[in-house]
Amino acid sequence: MALVDRPHPIALIYRLGFSPFVMKLFARYFYPLVTRRLGIADMVFLNDGYEEDPPMALPLAASDEPHRFPIQLYHRVANQVDLSGKRVLEVSCGHGGGASYLVRTMRPASYTGLDLNPAGVAFCRKTHVLPGLDFVQGNAEDLPFADQSMDAVINVEASHCYPRFDRFLAEVARVLRPGGHFLYTDLRPRLRIAEWEAALAKAPLRMVSQAEINAEVLRALMRNSERLLTLVSQRLPPILHGVGREAAHVQGSRYYRDLQRGEFSYRVYCFTKD
Numbered sequence: 001m002a003l004v005d006r007p008h009p010i011a012l013i014y015r016l017g018f019s020p021f022v023m024k025l026f027a028r029y030f031y032p033l034v035t036r037r038l039g040i041a042d043m044v045f046l047n048d049g050y051e052e053d054p055p056m057a058l059p060l061a062a063s064d065e066p067h068r069f070p071i072q073l074y075h076r077v078a079n080q081v082d083l084s085g086k087r088v089l090e091v092s093c094g095h096g097g098g099a100s101y102l103v104r105t106m107r108p109a110s111y112t113g114l115d116l117n118p119a120g121v122a123f124c125r126k127t128h129v130l131p132g133l134d135f136v137q138g139n140a141e142d143l144p145f146a147d148q149s150m151d152a153v154i155n156v157e158a159s160h161c162y163p164r165f166d167r168f169l170a171e172v173a174r175v176l177r178p179g180g181h182f183l184y185t186d187l188r189p190r191l192r193i194a195e196w197e198a199a200l201a202k203a204p205l206r207m208v209s210q211a212e213i214n215a216e217v218l219r220a221l222m223r224n225s226e227r228l229l230t231l232v233s234q235r236l237p238p239i240l241h242g243v244g245r246e247a248a249h250v251q252g253s254r255y256y257r258d259l260q261r262g263e264f265s266y267r268v269y270c271f272t273k274d
Contacts (some may be wrong), residue, residue, distance in 0.1 A: 006236040010066065043231070044097030044127065045070030047157040048249055048266070049220030066227070067097060069220035074098040075105075077185045078154055080209065080270040083108045085108040086151035089175065090114065091140045091168070092158030096124035102154075103133045104196040114138045141167040148177040161188045165196075169203035176205075176273040181228075185213070189258075194266075217266045218259055 049069030
């Protein structure tokens with residue numbers, strides 16, 4: 001059996017259909033391990049990435065260039081509205097790379113990154129020190145912010161880990177001011193798409209735009225696979241190399257092949273609160 005076909009835990013999660021309860025356990029225990037083992041400079045982004053054809057060619061600082069594809073996903077999501085001078089909340093900010101990039105390039109008045117992983121929040125506070133940027137530990141389904149306190153809420157490739165997705169959407173609507181925007185990207189397996197769409201349709205938000213970006217995500221994963229494989233081999237113990245390759249979604253992984261076959265739909269949305 002080829003290495004990529006072994007039933008690693010990440011592949012088993014996919015076979016379970018992205019069960020939110022399984023994914024939340026994964027987020028609670030695996031992401032802190034990633035935080036501790038992979039290092040600040042290497043893993044400030046945890047998303048799949050985005051690349052267009054022809055290439056997006058987003059102008060980047062030299063320090064951002066190694067993270068081009070994950071940055072381009074953040075840019076694709078956040079650039080749907082003008083964030084300059086706005087109060088922005090990112091729910092599930094991971095290792096804070098997206099927060100840092102958006103603060104430096106889109107000039108919000110304030111930007112708060114929230115994450116469930118306390119090790120990740122400590123990582124962010126130490127690594128991304130910028131005026132107007134703050135990080136807090138908290139739950140996406142119980143946001144510790146006042147009603148109508150945010151102009152925009154950003155959520156990148158994280159909501160599949162939320163057991164109560166409808167509760168998260170209600171919380172987003174609660175903290176957004178009227179006229180504010182929810183800028184969102186995530187994926188679902190084919191068998192859960194109807195459930196996903198129904199929850200979004202019931203949310204107290206109005207959809208402005210929607211696009212499927214499977215091809216752009218696959219293109220980014222293909223171009224970024226060599227770098228990710230190097231990180232896995234250098235940073236994780238050999239016993240975790242197979243799990244790391246699956247978790248990194250490198251070319252040839254079970255997830256990559258399923259995305260190619262249309263077993264997942266990866267989408268980007270813009271919603272507004274009327």
